[in-house]
Amino acid sequence: MLRSILAALLLVPTTLFADTISHAMGETDVPDDPQRVVVLTNEGTEAVLAIGVTPVGASQSWLGDPWYPHITDAMGDAMNVGKESAINLELVAALEPDLILANKQRHEDIYPQLSAIAPTVVSERLRGDWRRNFELYASALGRDEEGTAALSAFEDNVAALAEKLGDITDEKVSVIRFLPTQIRIYQLDSFSGFILGAVGFDRPDIQNVDEFAIRTGKESIPDMDGDRIFHFTWDTGDGEGVAARDDAMSDPLWQSLSAVKAGRVHEVSDPIWNTAGGIIAANLMLEDIARIYGLE
Structure with a gap:
């Protein structure tokens, strides 16, 4: 009898699960106070850093070696x-994470493999208003209070x-945005569009x-x-x-624009105004706006 009890106990998982999180791919039991977190989006990396978590692994910044300059110091020894669009599953598994944060738009096809490695929580989309994803990540990490404080600080910065x-x-x-093969005219449902709208700017x-x-x-x-024109380059x-x-x-067409003639054209950072896409970049974008308008 004693042997059978001990054998049964060995089969009981040692991980303590704190909550069940509903997300874009279903529901996941998440561990209590996860210590080995892997984040698979740039905006997700900024979210976890902002609430005091250094991931053991993360997707590479779109620009950087391997991280954006504004988060490099905070990333420590993260792998x-x-x-985002080409995750190395073997590296993720080797890190032995206890929680993975992913995104449906990027990782729907590999969700079965990710969830076989560790509990995986998946945000819905990547566009302008990053706050919904941020709140999901904070809940998955059991850091709702820290998440609320970080969002409140951002909103205070916007209001000020x-x-x-x-x-x-x-x-x-x-x-x-200038790219090698195209030019993009950004609208409201973009990272910069959301921030500018939150501050109250009008748009053409x-x-x-x-969109x-x-x-x-x-x-x-x-x-x-x-x-006024803000532009950034990929x-x-x-x-x-x-x-x-x-x-x-x-081009003569560019030179004929009223903002160009008035000298109201400003080059800004592609990572800060676009590709980083998270709360740290959002606050840095607010600082950029204040600087451009002489309000530092």
């Missing part, structure tokens, strides 16, 4: 497990900046739409105008993005 800007937010601000009519972006080329330069180091930007900005 790069591949880009909006108050300082006052009527300046009546400007119709245009957001443009073509951008004042609850992500218009993918176009130099022929649409007249549609890129506004009272360039992986080969110079192609920068060359495309310079080509567009030397």
